Amino acid sequence: MSERNGLSNEMMVLSPCQDGASTDTAVPMERGRERGAYWSKLVNLRSSTRAPVEWVFNLPTTRLIVLGVFCFALALTGGSSRFDASQIAILRPLSAVLLIPTLWFLGRDDLRRAPLVLVLAGLWLVWMVLQLIPLPADLWHQLPARDAIRDLDAIAGLDGVSRPISFAPFRGGGSVFAMTVPICALLMALAFKLNSRQLLLLVAAFGVFDAALGLLQVLGGAQSPLYFYAITNRGFPVGVFANENHSALLSAMALIIIIRLGLSASAALDARWLRLAYIPGFILVLLVVLLSGSRAGLVFALIALGVGAIMAWFERFGSADKSRKRGMVSDARISRLLSAVALTIPFGLIVAFLVLDRTPAFEDILTRSSFEDLRWSIWPLLKDMMQAHWLFGTGFGSFDKVYQIYEPTDLLMRAYVNQAHNDWAQVVIEGGLPALMIAFAAIIWLAGSIRLIWSRRKAAAIFWLAIFAILGAASLVDYPLRTPIIQSLALWLALVLADDKNG
Known part of the structure; x- marks a missing residue:
C-alpha cells in the first residue's frame, strides 16, 4: 500500500x-x-540572441537617441562634398551602423508612405553599382570616348583587360558607400514615423544651428577653431559646411520653412517656447545670410522673403481649407500675426545693410563680374564632356579625373576644378542617360505633386515651388547636393511633399 x-x-x-x-x-x-x-x-x-536585443530596441528613448546621434554626426561631419575629407571616415561607418536599429524598426507599412521616393533612390543606387561591374574588353572598347584608352591598351599589350564603365572605380566605390548617409536619413524618417512637422522642424533646426555657428565663426575671425574643414571659406559664415554657398542655400530654405511653421503654429502643434522661437530664429538666419559673401545666397534670401509674404497672404486671405482654419486654436492667430510682423523686420534690415554698404554679397556683385568666374570659363568643356559621355557616363565621383583629359593649357592654374559647379551637367557627365532619366522622373513627380497640392492649398504649393526652385537653381551654379547634409535634408523634404500630396 x-x-x-x-x-x-x-x-x-x-x-x-x-x-x-x-x-x-x-x-x-x-x-x-x-x-x-x-x-x-x-x-x-x-x-536566442534576439531577446536582449529586442528589449533594448524597444526602450522608449532608443529612437530618440538613434536620431539624435545621426543628426549630431551629420551636422558636424556632413558639410563637405570632397571625397578625401577626413570627416567622412566617421560619418559613413556611423551611418551604416545606425542602419541596423533603423531597419529593426522599419515595417512594411512604413514603406508605403512614399514608395516612389524609395524606388527612385534605389534605382540611383543600382545604377551606381552597375557602373562598377567590369565589362569584357571588346565591349568596353566600343563604349563612347574610349578611343585614346583603346590605343594605349594596344601599345601596352592590355587589349584583354576588363574594365567597368567608371573611369575611376575607386571613386565610384566611395560614391556608393556615401549613399549610406542619405539612405539612413530616409529610412530613419520612415522607421521612426517622423511626421511632416517633425521633419520640417529638423530641417529648420539645421538651418538655425548653421546660422548660429556661422555668426560665431565671423566673430572669431579667419583663425576661429569653429571651422570644421581644412579647405573652407575662412572669414565667412560657412556654418556646418565647407562652402559658404551651401550654407547660404540652407539658410534660404530654412527661412521659407520657418515661415511655413510660423504660419501654421498653434498650441496643439507646438510648445509655447517653440512658437516664440520662430521669429528670433528667422531673424538670425537672415542676418547671417546678409553677412555671408554668397551672391546666390543673397538672391535666394530675397526670394524667400517674397515667397513668405505670398504664403502669408494666401494663408490669411486665400482659398485655403476653411475647416482647417476653423480647427485652429486662438494661439495660431497670434503666431500668424507674429510671423507677419517678422516679415517686415527683415526688409528693414536689408535696406539698412544695402544703404550702409555692409553686405559682402552685394559688394561682390558690384565689384566682380559673374562671367569672370571659373565656372563660366569651363562651360564649353562641360558641353564637350556631356556630348562625349551622355549615354553611360564616366562613373560617379570621376569628374575631376575625366576633366583633366579635357582641360586646356590656358586654364591651368594653382586652383583646380574638383566639381563641375553645375550639378545638372555633372549628372549627365558622370551618370549618363540612366541618371538623367531618374532625375527627370523625380522632376515629373515633383511637378505632379505640387500641381495636386495647388488645388487644395495654394500656400503649400507656393512653398514647394520655392523650395525646389531654389535647390534646382543653386545646382545650376554649384553642387549643394554633393554634400551629405543637403542630400539628407532633401530626402526629408521629399517625404514631407509626399505627405502633403497624400493629405
Missing part, C-alpha cells in the same frame, strides 16, 4: 492534477511546473 501511495504521489507531481486531488499533492505539482517553466525560459533566453 505504501509503494502504491509513493508511486501515486510521484505521478501527481509529473502528471496533471486529477479531479478530487488533495491540496498537499497539488502544491508539489504546481512547484514542479514553475521550475520547468523557469528553466525553459532561461534556456530560450540563452539560446
Whole structure:
C-alpha cells in the first residue's frame, strides 16, 4: 500500500492534477511546473540572441537617441562634398551602423508612405553599382570616348583587360558607400514615423544651428577653431559646411520653412517656447545670410522673403481649407500675426545693410563680374564632356579625373576644378542617360505633386515651388547636393511633399 501511495504521489507531481486531488499533492505539482517553466525560459533566453536585443530596441528613448546621434554626426561631419575629407571616415561607418536599429524598426507599412521616393533612390543606387561591374574588353572598347584608352591598351599589350564603365572605380566605390548617409536619413524618417512637422522642424533646426555657428565663426575671425574643414571659406559664415554657398542655400530654405511653421503654429502643434522661437530664429538666419559673401545666397534670401509674404497672404486671405482654419486654436492667430510682423523686420534690415554698404554679397556683385568666374570659363568643356559621355557616363565621383583629359593649357592654374559647379551637367557627365532619366522622373513627380497640392492649398504649393526652385537653381551654379547634409535634408523634404500630396 505504501509503494502504491509513493508511486501515486510521484505521478501527481509529473502528471496533471486529477479531479478530487488533495491540496498537499497539488502544491508539489504546481512547484514542479514553475521550475520547468523557469528553466525553459532561461534556456530560450540563452539560446536566442534576439531577446536582449529586442528589449533594448524597444526602450522608449532608443529612437530618440538613434536620431539624435545621426543628426549630431551629420551636422558636424556632413558639410563637405570632397571625397578625401577626413570627416567622412566617421560619418559613413556611423551611418551604416545606425542602419541596423533603423531597419529593426522599419515595417512594411512604413514603406508605403512614399514608395516612389524609395524606388527612385534605389534605382540611383543600382545604377551606381552597375557602373562598377567590369565589362569584357571588346565591349568596353566600343563604349563612347574610349578611343585614346583603346590605343594605349594596344601599345601596352592590355587589349584583354576588363574594365567597368567608371573611369575611376575607386571613386565610384566611395560614391556608393556615401549613399549610406542619405539612405539612413530616409529610412530613419520612415522607421521612426517622423511626421511632416517633425521633419520640417529638423530641417529648420539645421538651418538655425548653421546660422548660429556661422555668426560665431565671423566673430572669431579667419583663425576661429569653429571651422570644421581644412579647405573652407575662412572669414565667412560657412556654418556646418565647407562652402559658404551651401550654407547660404540652407539658410534660404530654412527661412521659407520657418515661415511655413510660423504660419501654421498653434498650441496643439507646438510648445509655447517653440512658437516664440520662430521669429528670433528667422531673424538670425537672415542676418547671417546678409553677412555671408554668397551672391546666390543673397538672391535666394530675397526670394524667400517674397515667397513668405505670398504664403502669408494666401494663408490669411486665400482659398485655403476653411475647416482647417476653423480647427485652429486662438494661439495660431497670434503666431500668424507674429510671423507677419517678422516679415517686415527683415526688409528693414536689408535696406539698412544695402544703404550702409555692409553686405559682402552685394559688394561682390558690384565689384566682380559673374562671367569672370571659373565656372563660366569651363562651360564649353562641360558641353564637350556631356556630348562625349551622355549615354553611360564616366562613373560617379570621376569628374575631376575625366576633366583633366579635357582641360586646356590656358586654364591651368594653382586652383583646380574638383566639381563641375553645375550639378545638372555633372549628372549627365558622370551618370549618363540612366541618371538623367531618374532625375527627370523625380522632376515629373515633383511637378505632379505640387500641381495636386495647388488645388487644395495654394500656400503649400507656393512653398514647394520655392523650395525646389531654389535647390534646382543653386545646382545650376554649384553642387549643394554633393554634400551629405543637403542630400539628407532633401530626402526629408521629399517625404514631407509626399505627405502633403497624400493629405
